[in-house]
Structures are given as C-alpha cells and as structure tokens.
Amino acid sequence: MDELDRDLMVAVATYLRHAGAVAEQETRDIRTPLGERVSAHLGVDVTTVPVVSEPIPDHRLVDADLVLERWQEAGGSLIGIRGGDYRMHAETAELLANPHTRFAPGPADYLERPTGPDTTRRVVGLGVRLLVFDGVPVAVVQRAAYERVGRETASVDVLGRDPEVVSGFLRRLREEMVAVSVLRGQVITLAHAENGVGSRAGFLPRPRVHSADVVLPDGVLAEIIAHALGIGEHRALLLGLGQHLKRGILLYGPPGTGKTLTVRHLIADAVGTTVVVLRGEGLGHVQQAAAIARTFQPSIVVLEDIDLVAMERHQYPQPLLFEVLDALDGLDGDADVAFVMTTNRVDVLEPALAERPGRVDLAMELPLPALPERVRLLALYARNLAFSPEALQRAAERTAGTTGSFAKELVRSSVLLAAGRAEEPADEHLAAALDELLGSGRRLTRRMLGDEGAAAEDRADGSA
Ligand SMILES: Nc1ncnc2c1ncn2[C@@H]1O[C@H](COP(=O)(O)OP(=O)(O)O)[C@@H](O)[C@H]1O
Numbered sequence: 001m002d003e004l005d006r007d008l009m010v011a012v013a014t015y016l017r018h019a020g021a022v023a024e025q026e027t028r029d030i031r032t033p034l035g036e037r038v039s040a041h042l043g044v045d046v047t048t049v050p051v052v053s054e055p056i057p058d059h060r061l062v063d064a065d066l067v068l069e070r071w072q073e074a075g076g077s078l079i080g081i082r083g084g085d086y087r088m089h090a091e092t093a094e095l096l097a098n099p100h101t102r103f104a105p106g107p108a109d110y111l112e113r114p115t116g117p118d119t120t121r122r123v124v125g126l127g128v129r130l131l132v133f134d135g136v137p138v139a140v141v142q143r144a145a146y147e148r149v150g151r152e153t154a155s156v157d158v159l160g161r162d163p164e165v166v167s168g169f170l171r172r173l174r175e176e177m178v179a180v181s182v183l184r185g186q187v188i189t190l191a192h193a194e195n196g197v198g199s200r201a202g203f204l205p206r207p208r209v210h211s212a213d214v215v216l217p218d219g220v221l222a223e224i225i226a227h228a229l230g231i232g233e234h235r236a237l238l239l240g241l242g243q244h245l246k247r248g249i250l251l252y253g254p255p256g257t258g259k260t261l262t263v264r265h266l267i268a269d270a271v272g273t274t275v276v277v278l279r280g281e282g283l284g285h286v287q288q289a290a291a292i293a294r295t296f297q298p299s300i301v302v303l304e305d306i307d308l309v310a311m312e313r314h315q316y317p318q319p320l321l322f323e324v325l326d327a328l329d330g331l332d333g334d335a336d337v338a339f340v341m342t343t344n345r346v347d348v349l350e351p352a353l354a355e356r357p358g359r360v361d362l363a364m365e366l367p368l369p370a371l372p373e374r375v376r377l378l379a380l381y382a383r384n385l386a387f388s389p390e391a392l393q394r395a396a397e398r399t400a401g402t403t404g405s406f407a408k409e410l411v412r413s414s415v416l417l418a419a420g421r422a423e424e425p426a427d428e429h430l431a432a433a434l435d436e437l438l439g440s441g442r443r444l445t446r447r448m449l450g451d452e453g454a455a456a457e458d459r460a461d462g463s464a
Pocket residue numbers: 213214215216254255256257258259260261262377403404405406408
C-alpha cells in the first residue's frame with residue numbers, strides 16, 4: 001500500500017462517517033410537518049405506531065363522516081393536508097413521514113355525497129381528524145374513493161399509541177355507522193364510479209305504484225307480495241320453528257308484461273324496507289348489494305333483467321349469474337332479505353338455476369295478458385277517457401298476443417289521433433288507432449311494445 005492509497009482510504013472512511021451522520025439526521029427529520037402535528041396529538045412519534053387501515057365501501061363514507069364528525073365535535077379537530085396532488089396518491093405513512101414531500105397541515109378536502117333522493121352532505125374526502133377516544137388520543141385519516149389514483153374504496157386509517165384502543169375505536173365506528181346510516185330504509189341503486197370499477201350509490205325516490213295500477217291474473221300479485229313481504233312479517237315465528245327467512249323470487253315473462261311495474265309496486269308497498277336495485281352494468285355490484293341488504297334488514301335486492309348481462313358475456317356458465325347465486329348463498333338463512341330477479345329469458349337462466357336448486361323459492365310467470373286482463377288494462381289506461389265498455393271490449397278482442405305496454409300505447413295513440421283531428425277522444429279514435437298499430441307498417445313498433453304476434457309474423461316472413 002503506498003502513500004496515495006492510504007490517503008484515499010482515509011478520505012473515503014471520513015466521507016462514509018459523514019454520510020452516515022447525514023443519513024441519521026435525515027431519518028430523524030423525516031417526519032413531515034403533518035407528522036409532527038399528529039405526533040404532538042398522539043404524544044408519541046408517529047413513525048413508531050402502526051397505521052391500522054379500514055377500507056369502507058364508498059357508499060358508506062357518509063356514514064363514517066357522520067360518526068367521526070360527531071366524535072370530533074365532542075372534543076377534537078380536523079386538519080387537511082397541504083402538499084399538492086401527490087397527497088391523493090400518498091399512503092398515510094408517507095403523508096406523515098417523508099424526506100421528499102413535506103406534507104403540512106392545511107385545509108381539508110371536501111366532497112358532496114347524496115344522503116337521500118333529494119339531499120346531499122358535504123363530507124371529508126381527505127382529512128385528518130385528531131380525536132380523543134375513551135380518554136386516549138387517536139388520529140384518523142379519512143379518505144373517499146378516488147379511482148383516478150387507484151383507490152377503489154374509501155378508507156379510515158387509525159393511529160394511536162395503544163393497539164387495543166385502536167381496535168376498540170374501529171369496532172365502535174362500525175357499530176355507530178350502522179346506527180346512523182343514511183342507507184337504512186332507502187331505495188338505493190349502485191352504479192360504476194365514473195373512473196373505474198368502484199361503486200357509487202344513488203338514492204331513488206320510493207315509487208308510488210298502487211296495486212290497482214298492476215293488472216295481472218287473479219292472485220299473482222298477491223302471491224308475489226306475500227312471499228316478498230309477508231314472510232318477514234312472520235319473522236319470529238319462522239325463526240322459532242327453524243325456518244329460513246331469506247328468499248329468492250324470479251319474475252319471468254315476455255317484455256312489457258309488467259315485471260318492472262310489479263317490482264315498483266313491491267317497493268312502494270315495502271315502506272321502511274331497505275331496497276337495492278341493480279340493473280345493467282350495475283348488476284356487477286351484487287356482492288355490495290348483498291352486504292347492504294345484510295346490514296340493513298329487512299331488505300330487498302332487485303336484480304333487473306339478469307339475463308341481459310348473463311348473455312352479454314357469451315359464456316357458460318355465466319359468471320354474473322353465479323355471482324348472484326353466490327351472493328344469495330352467502331347470506332345467512334335467517335337474514336330477512338328477499339332477492340327479486342326479473343328476466344325476459346327464463347330459458348337462459350333455467351339451467352343455472354336448476355343446477356343449484358333452492359336459491360329461487362318462488363318463480364312467477366307474468367304471462368301475456370288474456371282477454372279479461374286486456375280489458376282491464378285498456379280500462380286502466382283509459383280511465384280518464386270516455387270510451388264505451390263495448391269499444392274497450394272490441395279492442396281487447398283484437399289485441400291477443402299484446403302486452404300491457406301495448407295497451408298503454410294504444411290509448412295514447414287514440415288520444416293523439418283525436419287531438420290531431422281537434423276532437424274529444426271517442427270510440428272511433430280507439431278503433432282507428434288500433435287499425436294503425438296493427439297495420440303491417442307498424443310491425444316493428446308492435447314488437448317494440450312486446451307484441452308476440454308481430455314477432456311470430458316476422459319469424460314466418462323470415463324477416464327477424
Ligand atoms: N301487467 C301490467 N299492468 C299494468 N300496466 C302494465 C302491465 N304490463 C305492462 N304495463 C305497462 O307497460 C309499461 C312497461 O312494463 P314493464 O313493467 O316495464 O314491463 P317488463 O318489465 O315486464 O318488460 C309499464 O310501465 C306499464 O305502463
């Protein structure tokens with residue numbers, strides 16, 4: 001080893017000692033101003049306590065916000081986070097300790113979220129609540145889902161000195177979120193979030209459809225309602241006798257025969273019952289719907305036109321359908337939950353349902369209306385008009401194979417026709433409108449209105 005080597009090694013060793021000291025200093029200073037603030041609240045260095053993270057479906061964020069705000073008002077504070085857009089990406093640990101971005105206390109981020117069909121609430125989308133729980137300081141980072149950066153669920157991250165206290169905090173939070181929930185007793189629909197696969201809840205006004213608005217063969221509507229709602233009314237008795245409450249109802253029949261209308265009447269009748277309605281792409285959220293149904297019993301989960309999504313996938317077995325069946329299976333038998341499914345294509349579903357028996361315990365056909373029902377349908381939709389009973393009877397006789405939606409459209413066409421002639425709607429308009437609708441030029445219209453006769457004519461022509 002010559003002189004030069006020795007000098008170099010001494011220099012390197014000195015440098016390394018210096019580097020170590022700098023690194024140590026940096027580790028000590030790594031807490032962000034936000035981390036300092038939270039440490040001061042907790043009375044302990046935040047970098048030494050674990051972050052306990054609880055994901056929350058975004059549609060429960062309002063519930064969490066209600067509870068946490070109440071606890072905060074009882075003695076706590078809310079701080080937001082300064083530090084640019086990166087705060088949305090950063091995990092809680094990075095917000096609190098970070099050598100690169102010096103996240104600092106600032107204003108909280110807020111979002112508007114629905115709390116009912118006509119109401120919203122301003123909730124914290126990103127903020128830190130400094131609370132005292134059971135006399136012990138606790139910090140909570142509250143976040144909304146934010147698909148743009150890959151956050152599919154909302155979350156609360158809890159920090160505290162004592163793991164027992166943190167667990168107790170989360171337990172109480174879950175309980176209180178159920179107690180104060182804005183979802184209970186509401187009619188909710190779940191759809192895809194704008195930017196991704198997460199779900200967003202929407203509130204629907206409870207429909208107002210009277211039993212007199214639904215024309216079905218005698219006894220059909222009553223049986224559906226009794227099965228969906230009556231079973232819950234005998235809850236104690238059934239459970240006492242070891243019988244399950246959970247039930248699955250399938251309404252099937254051609255398009256336009258009143259399946260959706262029947263469901264709307266059922267929802268209207270089920271005042272106080274929590275209802276989750278899924279249709280189209282929203283059907284993908286069936287597990288979330290089942291979770292809501294389980295938490296907020298008594299409840300109804302409506303799955304509209306389940307065949308559509310099942311067929312879209314061109315696969316067998318249809319994954320969605322099995323997901324639905326799994327969701328049904330996953331609920332305890334004593335859950336007061338009714339699954340109501342509708343379909344125009346029972347043939348598509350039947351094999352899967354037969355393969356796993358017992359999930360659907362009432363399958364009701366809503367058939368094409370027979371003559372007496374067609375008369376009642378026309379009378380219903382013409383109730384404010386002066387058609388004679390004979391004209392209604394004649395029209396009903398001519399409309400074999402058509403549906404309730406056809407009856408409604410027929411009456412509307414009659415009114416339009418009369419209006420075009422500046423006349424009061426009368427029997428002749430009803431007959432003329434029917435001629436027009438039944439004319440061969442309107443076959444497609446009739447099919448759109450669910451006319452099986454038109455479909456059959458098309459098939460005979462080879463035009464379908
Ligand atoms: N059984 C029925 N009783 C009364 N109106 C009906 C009936 N069937 C259909 N309609 C009318 O047609 C419309 C469409 O029916 P809908 O319930 O959507 O049919 P589906 O869901 O079976 O395809 C209803 O809103 C209603 O105005």
